[in-house]
Amino acid sequence: MPNRVGAVIWITGLSGAGKSTLGHLVWNALKEAGQPALYLDGDVLREMLGAVDAHGPDQRLALAHTYGRMCKVLAEQGAVVVCSTISMFHAVRRWNRDHIPGYVEIYLKVPLDELVRRDPKGLYAKGVNMQGLDLPFEEPEAPDLVIDNFGATAPDQAVNLILDHLKGHPS
Secondary structure: OOOOOOEEEEEEOOOOOOHHHHHHHHHHHHHHOOOOEEEEEHHHHHHHOOOOOOOOHHHHHHHHHHHHHHHHHHHHOOOEEEEEOOOOOHHHHHHHHHHOOOEEEEEEEOOHHHHHHHOOOOHHHHOOOOEOOOEOOOOOOOOOEEEEOOOOOOHHHHHHHHHHHHHOOOO
8 A cells, every 4th residue: 555644444334244343454454554543433432422322313423423523633644544433324424525535435235134133232133223223324325445244255355455445546
């Protein structure tokens, strides 16, 4: 990957799609390549911002906008920011694309029945305030890369897809 000055790798998908796992792997690969990289996870940010119980649509939208603005500030300081977040709102992704130079959107696409089967946090079993179940979600319109993150794509292959995509992406 060429030496980059600030960028945001926005990894999005529904709960259980593998965002955190893949985000950590991409972050580690960037650090190993000598990039000044930071990792932000939506669940950690939610807790850090005191919004653990903020699950309504308006609260989710406000948090997603906060994540985008935070990523922008960090990228402006020269970091490659990997952010794993559901943030299934067109308005957020459009704002990111319009305001963050070097913004790269990765969509982890997993069928709902597979997400329900995985359910690592037991959230789908509860079925309350879940995007994709009782809350609508806005599937990304034009992600830079779509990864079908189930079945044949191993985590290291997904990381390589992202890193290969970044090599050809202008800052």
